[in-house]
Amino acid sequence: MIVRIMGEGQVKLDDSHFIELNKLDDELLAEMESGDEAGFRRTLAALLDAVRRLGTPLPDDALEPSELILPGPDATLTEVREMLSDDGLIPG
Numbered sequence: 001m002i003v004r005i006m007g008e009g010q011v012k013l014d015d016s017h018f019i020e021l022n023k024l025d026d027e028l029l030a031e032m033e034s035g036d037e038a039g040f041r042r043t044l045a046a047l048l049d050a051v052r053r054l055g056t057p058l059p060d061d062a063l064e065p066s067e068l069i070l071p072g073p074d075a076t077l078t079e080v081r082e083m084l085s086d087d088g089l090i091p092g
Helices: 015-034 037-054 077-083
Strands: 002-005 009-012 068-070
Touching: 002 037, 015 037, 015 077, 037 068, 037 077
Parallel strands: 002 068
Antiparallel strands: 002 009
């Protein structure tokens, strides 16, 4: 799966990593629902770090269709709320 981190670029992630990413996504959703700004910041950073660590960056000149778009590290709680589906940022 191709994942875009807004403002950073794209990475290719194997589907097997989505179990770990979905756990972080669930935690992020809970923190957003409770208004836990500090927890939101911490978990968003952990989610993006996991995507960077587990994924393989695509070259800057590559432009593949992104199957998943994640907010950048400095996105606000309000901005991320607008990106959410019922499943959170990551489907499943």
